[in-house]
Amino acid sequence: MILRTCLSGLAATGVCVLATWGTGGGTPEETGLLKASSLAKEAVLPHAAPVKLASRQGGGFMIPVPHAGGPGFVADIDGVALAVDTDGDGKTEEKVKGAGGTVTLKGKNAEGKAFVYTVRIAPGDGGWVMTPAMTMAGKVAGVDVKLVDMNCDGVFNEIGVDAMMTGAGAASYVSEVASLAGKLFDVSIAAGGTTVTAKPHDGKAGTLNLAKAWKSDGADLVSAIVVSADGKKSFQLAGAKNGLLVPEGEYRLAAGFAKKGSESVKVRGGEGMKPLTVEADKATTLSWGGPVEVDFTFSITKDVLTVPTNLKYLGAAGEEYFEFKPDTKSPLIIVTDTESKAVVKEGRFGGC
DSSP: OEEEEOGGGOOOOOOEEEEEEOSSTTOEEEEEEOEEEEOOTTOOOOOOOOEEOEEOTTSSEEEOOOBTTBSSEEEEEETTEEEEOSSSSSSOOEEEOTTOEEEEEEEEOTTSOEEEEEEEEEEETTEEEEEEOEEEEEEETTEEEEEEOTTSSSOOOOTTTSEEEESSSOOEEOOSEEEETTEEEEEEEOTTSSEEEEEEOOSOEEEEESSTTEEOSSOEEEEEEEEETTSOOEEEOTTOTTOEEEESEEEEEEEEEEEETTEEEEEEOOTTOOOEEEOTTOEEEOOEESSEEEEOOOEEETTEEEOOSOOOEEOTTSOEEEEEESTTOOOOEEEEOTTTOOEEEEEOOSOO
């Protein structure tokens, strides 16, 4: 039996730029200076689970952002609240209560330079957890660039872990090659996210397009992140209607997000999804999206259709759709007879 559905049911900072010249045949380099800024609520980031507070030697917890006074900022449970050391002196000054809130940490790095770091802390599964609440923002090669420390460890340059937004739109993962205004640059990022140096990429490249042939019934493709086979290069292609220039090689779909009004769904590469091969000076287009299908076993007792809840919703290219929101509105399940094509039963999960 086949389940078939379409995606219609989808549940400020100052900057300075330093121009230098590289050693590679007079190739220009540009270094952008980035400063701390708040993370917009509407920012679309790669999929990531909240991060648990780190344990500290001798007991208790800490926010693992290194500073001149130690490996992190002390955090101790105080009844139903969490007490946090915000200035790095080892004593707690601020409490996070209830559903959680943001805390701003201030300290000096190993070089003695002052920094600020803002993180959101909230009760989570099995304890208190953290999510990013800030970016390092500025301009690089004339393009707005923002970095997000996805694992809340005070480091902004971890390839394939942290996030990077270039211009408008959703973020990709931090990558050793970035697309800035449609041109490719090799990028080097300081650990603290304070500088990004960009040098024109001189490797072979082709065009990859994930926006042109994505099919849905009224839903917008907000994010479509690919990662190279070696994990070192990542690009966000949802807004690139004419495709995006990327280094040649193989890529996989790592994360995506689609939205229609208040309904949304996340996307990732399915187990059977083929890699995307980009050849030099050639264009590669992915045909994907709806209709979404899945094979499943079921039983019918009187008027009740029983279907396992751990279904995998797979798109036209083998991509997987998950975390439909609102979660009380799953895609419509239509059970059809494979021979007669007659509808046997239809319905939705009460949550998915």
